[in-house]
Amino acid sequence: MKRVEAIIKPFKLSDVKEKLIALGIHGMTVTEVKGFGRQKGHTELYRGTEYKIDFVPKIKLEVVVAQEMAERVIEAVISAAHTGQIGDGKIFVTPVEEVIRIRTKERGMEAI
Amino acid sequence: MKRVEAIIKPFKLSDVKEKLIALGIHGMTVTEVKGFGRQKGHTELYRGTEYKIDFVPKIKLEVVVAQEMAERVIEAVISAAHTGQIGDGKIFVTPVEEVIRIRTKERGMEAI
Amino acid sequence: MKRVEAIIKPFKLSDVKEKLIALGIHGMTVTEVKGFGRQKGHTELYRGTEYKIDFVPKIKLEVVVAQEMAERVIEAVISAAHTGQIGDGKIFVTPVEEVIRIRTKERGMEAI
Amino acid sequence: MKKKIVASLILASAIFVGVAFAGDAAAPAPKIDTGDTAWVLVSAALVLLMTPGLALFYGGMVRRKNVLGTMKQSFVAIPIVSIQWVLIGYSLAFGPDVGHFIGNLSWFGLNTVGLSPNADYAPTIPHQAFMIFQMMFAVITPAVVSGAFAERMKFTAFVAFLLLWTTLVYDPIAHWVWGTGGWIRALGGLDFAGGFVVEINSGVSALAAAIVIGRRRGWPHEPMMPHNLTLMLLGAGLLWFGWFGFNAGSAAASGTVATAAFVSTHIATAAAAMAWMIVEWWHRGKPTLLGAASGAVAGLVAITPAAGFVGPLPSLLLGGVAGLVCYAAVVLKNRLGYDDSLDAFGVHGIGGTWGAVATGIFASVAVNAGGANGLLYGNPNLALIQLGCVAATWAYSFFMTFTIMKVLDAVIGVRVDGDEEEQGLDLTQHGENAYTA
Amino acid sequence: MKKKIVASLILASAIFVGVAFAGDAAAPAPKIDTGDTAWVLVSAALVLLMTPGLALFYGGMVRRKNVLGTMKQSFVAIPIVSIQWVLIGYSLAFGPDVGHFIGNLSWFGLNTVGLSPNADYAPTIPHQAFMIFQMMFAVITPAVVSGAFAERMKFTAFVAFLLLWTTLVYDPIAHWVWGTGGWIRALGGLDFAGGFVVEINSGVSALAAAIVIGRRRGWPHEPMMPHNLTLMLLGAGLLWFGWFGFNAGSAAASGTVATAAFVSTHIATAAAAMAWMIVEWWHRGKPTLLGAASGAVAGLVAITPAAGFVGPLPSLLLGGVAGLVCYAAVVLKNRLGYDDSLDAFGVHGIGGTWGAVATGIFASVAVNAGGANGLLYGNPNLALIQLGCVAATWAYSFFMTFTIMKVLDAVIGVRVDGDEEEQGLDLTQHGENAYTA
C-alpha cells in the first residue's frame, strides 16, 4: 500500500476532495501546514515597518491506497490542484506496510 | 524501526496516551487533523441555511518504535481507541530508516 | 529520495530554516504539533487547582531531499536546533518513492 | 404545526392589542428629574450589557466545543426573561402585595405601569424607567445560575428552567426584599442592589442545580481548561463596568447615595481582586489572570447588598474578605465533589452570603440615611435580621431549584446524552461551530 | 508626492484657522439642562461604540482571511464620515433648508454651530451636543451598508463610496426626515431614531450595492461559515447596548420620552430575538446563537422609527413580527440569488421597512404628545404617510446607490481581482493578518 501525500493550496481542497471521491476513495486525512518554497511569501505591515513572512498556508492531504490506485490518485490530485502558478504544491509517495481499522481490527486492504 | 501512526477520535487521546505509557513508550507526537471517511460529517446552520460539513476533527498520533514493539503499540492503540462506532480511525505502519536525537546526536534505537 | 522529518522546539524554526536555505534546500513544510517525551510538560492553574499538562508545543519540519543530501540536512538541523536541553527533539528519516510537482508534473529529483 | 403557530400568533396579537394601552395613558408627571432619569437609564443599559459580558466571561472558561452553548444560556435569558417580566414578572415582583410573599397579577402586561413616577419605588423618574432597570436584574440572575450546569444541559430543558425559575424563584424573592409589603423589606433586612435577590439566590440555586444534573464526564480527573482567557477577561471587564449601573443605579436616583454605592463597589472589587491574587500566589506559587478576574467578580458580588450603605474603608475590608472566602470555596469544591462548572455557587453563593452578613456589620446611616446602622455602629439587631434573611433565602432557593430541576429531569430530561456531551453543545444543541479553522 | 501633501496640509491649515472660531464664540446659554445634556452625551458615546460593535459583529461572520478588511470598512467610517460631517455633512443635513430637499452650506465647518442650544432641534442642550449625537448616526449608516459587499470590495473604492454615499444619499435623507423644512418632516412622517434615515436607507442601498458588485466566488455552493461567532456575539451585545443611546438618545433630552423609547427598544428586541429563534427552531430543528443575535438586531432595527412613539405591548408585537419577516427575508435571499454577504438588506432593509409601517399603526400620542396617533388609534392617515415615505426612501436609496456603485465601477473598479479575493482582503488590501498561529 502507498501513502499519497499532497501539499496543495488551501482553496483547492474541496475540488481535490471531490475528484478523489469520484475515484472511489473513501477516506483521507487533512492537516493545516505552512509551506516554504519557490512561491514567495508576502510582506506584512506592523506600525509602519515591513516584515517578510516566508511561510505560506498550505493544506497537506494524506490518502493511503492500494499500490495500483496510487497513480490514479496522483492524476486526480494534479488535475484538481493545478493552477499553473508557482506554489501549486507537491505530491510525495511513500510506502505503507500495514493498515488497521481500529473499529473492526481488519488489516490491509480491507481496512482502507 | 517503525512509525505507527494512528488517526483517532480526539477524546480518546488521553486513554491512548496512558496505555502507551504503560507499555513503556517514552515519546510520541500529536497533530490536530481533519478526517474524511465513512463517518459522516454534520450539518451546520447559518442564518436559516444548512451546510454540510464533511470533515470531522481527529487526532493523529505518531510513535516511532523498534520493529518488535510495533505490534504491541498497535494492540494498545486499538484497545484504548476502540468504541465500535464508525469513525474510530485507522492505524498506518510505515518504515523508518533512521532516528536521531538532536540533543545527544544518538542514533537508532538509542535515540527513541 | 528521503524525507527528513524533524521535531524541534518552536523558537528554533527560523534558525533551522536559515541553515537549510544555506544548504541549498528550496522547500520545506512545517506543522504545529504537540510532543510528549522526556521533557516534562508543565502545570497550569485553574481557580486554585493545578493541572498537569503533558504535551508541549513542538514544530514538525519535513524536507524531502535526494538520498545524498539527507545526511547534510540532518547535520544542519542538529546544529541549528541543538540547545543541549531535554526536549531538543528528534529527527526521523523515512523513504520516499516518488515526488511530483503539481504545477509541472515533473517527477523525481526534478520535482524537489 | 404551522397552523397552530399562526393561530397562536393571532391570538397573542389580539391580547396584546387589547391590553396594550392602559399603561401608555399616564401623562408625564411634573416631578421627574432629568439627572436622576438619565442616571437610571444609563444604569439600565449598563446592567443589560452585563449579560453579554457574562456570556463572554463564562464562554471563555468552557471548552471550545461548548462555547456557543454556554453563551447562549446567558444570551437567551435576555429575550425570554424580558418577555416574562413584561407579561407577569414585574407584577409578581413589584405589584400589589399578596401575603408579604408575592405581588398579584394586576400589573399584567405592564398595566398601569406608565411614565409618571411610582412614589413607592422611585419618586423622581418614570415608573417604566424603574421597571426596565429591574428587568435587567431578572435577566442576569438565571444567566448566573447557568454556570453551574455549563457544558451538559439540554437546551430545551434550559428554556423551561428559565421560565419556571424566574417565575417561581426570582420573582418571589425580589418581592420579599424590594416589593412594597415584602416580608424582608418589612422586617428591615437590607439589600441595596441584590445580595439576596441576585447573588445568594443564583449561587445557592447553582449548587442545587449542579447536584441534580451531576458531574461532567471526566470531571475532575480530566483537566477542563478554559479555552480562551481573553474572552474571560473581556467579560470580567464588562461585568465590572456594568456593575456600576447595577449597584449605583440601585439608588434609583443620581446624587450622594449613588456616589457612595459607586465608590464602595469599586473599592470592594479592587480589594477582592487583590486578596484572591495574593492568596493564590501564596497557595499555588503563581498569581493568575483568571484569579484576579475571579476575585474582582467575588468583590462585585459581595458588595452588592452593602453598596449604598457602607463607607470606603469598610468596603475595602468587605472586599478583601470576599476574595479570601470565595477562593476557599472554589478550592473546596473539588473536595466536596459536586461539579459547579464555573463556580456560580463558590463566587455568587458564598460571596453573596458574606456580603449580606457584612451589610449587617458595616452599614451606617451616615452613608445613607435610608439604611440602618450595623453591628459596628452598635446595632446587633441588623446583623441578626440579615442572618435570618440569609437562611430563608438559602432554604427557599435551594429547595425550589432542586425541585424544579428534579421535575424537569423527570419530564424532559435535563442532561444531553453522552455522545452529545462528547461532541459538545455547540454542534448538538445549536448546529453551529464557534470557530472555523 | 511629498511636496503635494505638505502643500495641501498648509492650505488646509490656513482654511481651518480662518473659519475656525466663529462657532466657538457662542456663550453658554442659560437654558441648558445638565440632566438632558448628560443623557445626550452618554447617548452619543453609546452610538459611537456601535460602530466598533458592528465591526466585530460583521468581522465575526466573515471568513478568517477577510476579518480585518471587513472590520476596517466599518471602523474607517468613523474618521471619514466624521470629518465629512464637520466640514459639510451637518450643514447639508440640518442646515437651513433648500427646497425641502437638503440643507445649504452655511454651516460649513460647523460655522455658527456653537455651545448654546438650537431651539429647533434640541432646546435644552448645547447645539454641538446635538450635532455630535447626529454625527454618530451618519457614521454607522454606511458601515451597515458594507455588510452587503463584504469579502470582495476594493478598499480604495470603499473610501470613495463612503464619501459619495454619505454626501449624496445619507445627508439628503436625513434632511428630509429631521431637518427643519425637510419634506418628510413637513408631511408629518414619523421617524423617531432613523428607521428611514438609517435602516431603510442602509438596507436598500445594501441591496443595490450587492447587485452591482456581484456574488462572491463560490457563493452559494461553497459554505462560507462565520469564522468566529464569539466576536459576532460580542458585537451583537455592544449593538444592543449602544442602541439604547441611538433610540432613547433621540429624545434629545432625558425624561419620559427617552424612557418610553428605551423601554420599547428593549421589548421589541427581546421579542424579535425570541421570534427568530422560534421560527428557526421550527424550520431547521435547532435554535442557533447567530439566529438569536440576528433576531435581536432585527428587533433593534424595526423599533428604531417607532421607539419614542409606541407603548410596551405594541413594541412586543412589532418586535415579534420583525423577527419573523427578517428571518424570511434572509432565507429567501438564497432563492433570489443576490449575494448580500451579511444580510444588510434582509435585516435592515426589511426590518426598517416593517418598523416604519408599524409606526404608522402603533404610534400613540399618549406615549409622546409630540408624535401622532396611528391606525390602531383611529388615524389611518399616518399609515398612508409612512407608506409614501417608505416608497420614496426606497426609490431614492436604491437609485442613488446603484448609480454611485456603477460609476465607481466604471472609474476605478469596485471589486478586487480573483486572486486577491482568494487570498483575502486582509493581506491584499491591508498587508495584515488577523491572527498569527
Place this chain on the structure above:
Amino acid sequence: MKKKIVASLILASAIFVGVAFAGDAAAPAPKIDTGDTAWVLVSAALVLLMTPGLALFYGGMVRRKNVLGTMKQSFVAIPIVSIQWVLIGYSLAFGPDVGHFIGNLSWFGLNTVGLSPNADYAPTIPHQAFMIFQMMFAVITPAVVSGAFAERMKFTAFVAFLLLWTTLVYDPIAHWVWGTGGWIRALGGLDFAGGFVVEINSGVSALAAAIVIGRRRGWPHEPMMPHNLTLMLLGAGLLWFGWFGFNAGSAAASGTVATAAFVSTHIATAAAAMAWMIVEWWHRGKPTLLGAASGAVAGLVAITPAAGFVGPLPSLLLGGVAGLVCYAAVVLKNRLGYDDSLDAFGVHGIGGTWGAVATGIFASVAVNAGGANGLLYGNPNLALIQLGCVAATWAYSFFMTFTIMKVLDAVIGVRVDGDEEEQGLDLTQHGENAYTA
C-alpha cells in the same frame, strides 16, 4: 508564612475599623446637581472600562505566549492602584498642598473625603465622585507605561514598579497640575484631562523603562507580529468610547464645557486616524487596520490636554498633526534602537507632548471661560508656559522612572530570564495558557 499573613490581616482590619468612618459622616450637601453627578459617575465608569480596553488593545498586539501577562499588567493596575489611591494616593495628589509639589497625608484613607462637594475641585457633585473619577486616571496611567516593557518584565517587579511609580511619579505630577497649590496649576499651565499627568508622563516613563529593561530577544530582526488584531480593534473601540468619559468627564460637570470637550475629542481622534492612515498608505502602499486604530489612539492622546479649551476646527488640525507625528515617532523607533514594545512612548509621549504644546496655541476663552487664550488668539505667554511645563514633566518622569527601574533591577531584577522569555510570560509568570487548542 501563614501566621504572618493572618497577623497582618488582623492588624490591617484594626486600622481600617479605626479610621474608617470619619469620611462617611459628611451629610449630603444641598448644592449637588443630579445631572452633573450622573455625568461624572458615568464618566468614571467609562474611564474604568478603558483599562480592560487597554489590556485588550495591548494583548492583541503581543505574541500568543505573552497575551495574559500583558493583559495582567494592565488589569492588575486596577486593584493595586485603586487601593493605593484610597489609602494615600488621593491625599498625595489632591490633599492640602506641601510646597506646591505634593499633597500631604491628611486625607489618608479618604479621611474627610465625604459625600458633600469639595468646592475647589467640583462644586456640584459629591467629593467622592470627584475622587473616584480621578482614581481611574491613576489606574490607567501605569498600565499605559507597561506597553514599553511588554513581553519581558517579571511580574513581581511589575507589582513593585506599580506601587513605586504611582506614589513617586504619578501622584506628584497630578498634584502639580490639578491639586490646589500645585505649581503648574499656579503658573497657569493648562491640562484639561491629563496631557501632562497621564500622557506625557506615561509616554516618557515608557521610554525610560524600555531603555533600562533592554530589547526583547530577537528584536528587531525577528518579526514579532500581533497575535490577534481583532482584540486590538476591540480594545481601540473601548478606548475611544471610554475616552469620552476621560476628557468630557474632566469638566467635572455636565453642560457646555463637557460638550466642547466631547466634540473636540471626537474630531481630533477622527483626524488623527485619518492622517495616520493616509501617511502609512503613502509610505508603505497599504492602509492597515492597526494603523487606523493607532492613529485614533494618537488623536485621543493629543487632544487630552486641550479637550475642553479648543473648538472643533482647531481640533481637526491638532488631531491631524498628531497622527503624522506619532506615525513618524513609531517608525523612527526602529532606527533609534530602543525596544518600546507597544509604542507607549511613540504614541503617548510624542502625542501628549504635541497636545500640550497645541493647547498653548489653540486654547480659547470663547470655548471655556475658565481656560485661557493661546498663541493663535494673541497670547504667546500660554505657549511658553506650556513648553516649560512640558520640559519639567519630561525631566521628572524620565529621571524618576529611570531611577525606579534601575533600583528595582538591582534589588529584584526587572527581567525574566532567557528561558522564561522564550516560553512566554503566560506560563512562566502566571501558570496559564490563553488558548487551548
